[in-house]
Amino acid sequence: MTVPQPLTADFFDPACPSRALPIRGGEKWSWKIMRCLEAGPRRFSELKVPLRGITPKVLAESLRALERDGVLTRTAYDENPPRVEYELTPLGRSLFGPMDAACAWAREHLDHLLAAREAYEQSSERSDG
């Protein structure tokens, strides 16, 4: 069970699942955008409101990346004023599974985590001065 494995790591495989996740934590806005689309299609400006502080440039970039990965669709209506709607695909919705798992973990262990962080700060203050 705890016997050392050969450490053959498949994560160097370009097709490694961990590389394929459309939602990487480093991408600050992806989760938030998806949550804002969870209840149904939204327009560009409708997304800007709940995503307080996001700039149009970053929102456009993020949406394009998610569209590229087939997580959402972009539909432009030829109207005036222009209207564009973003909507999750089934593939996108399937991401809520792992996302919820991650959030559940965080909810459950948040206290523990913050305590560990604080304890670490305390112990390093002594040496840092």
Place this chain on the structure above:
Amino acid sequence: MTVPQPLTADFFDPACPSRALPIRGGEKWSWKIMRCLEAGPRRFSELKVPLRGITPKVLAESLRALERDGVLTRTAYDENPPRVEYELTPLGRSLFGPMDAACAWAREHLDHLLAAREAYEQSSERSDG
């Protein structure tokens, strides 16, 4: 069900679970390090081997961050030559749950994802090129 929600997003809460995850995708090596420790404690140099290409600086930084979050422990033995061992905590091991969920998703939808990407490239080549 698909009725638009107020879009009250709790992810602006500093205590939002999504913010608390010790493993953010942007941190390139975190998952890999944890996988390398899954089977049991490992020394610094034992980690460098499977994590091909990681520099000692980055490995040290990453380990420190994970230690700070209580995900692993660092144990230095006062020997010569020096020996330091890293080992997952129960908290760290509990992360494999959500990690596996994410990997399972990726494994299941990788084909779909790559196809979407390719299709996107195709359709944008016409306008770009």
Place this chain on the structure above:
DNA sequence: CAGCATCCCCGTCGATACTG
């Protein structure tokens, strides 16, 4: 309204060299 263009900041990551 729905973006794009431009410039800049900063954190992660990497390469290299050095130390207790």
Place this chain on the structure above:
DNA sequence: CAGTATCGACGGGGATGCTG
């Protein structure tokens, strides 16, 4: 062996202004 120090590359993200 197990790191630290320094420098630099790179990319996400932000601020501001402009356009169809």
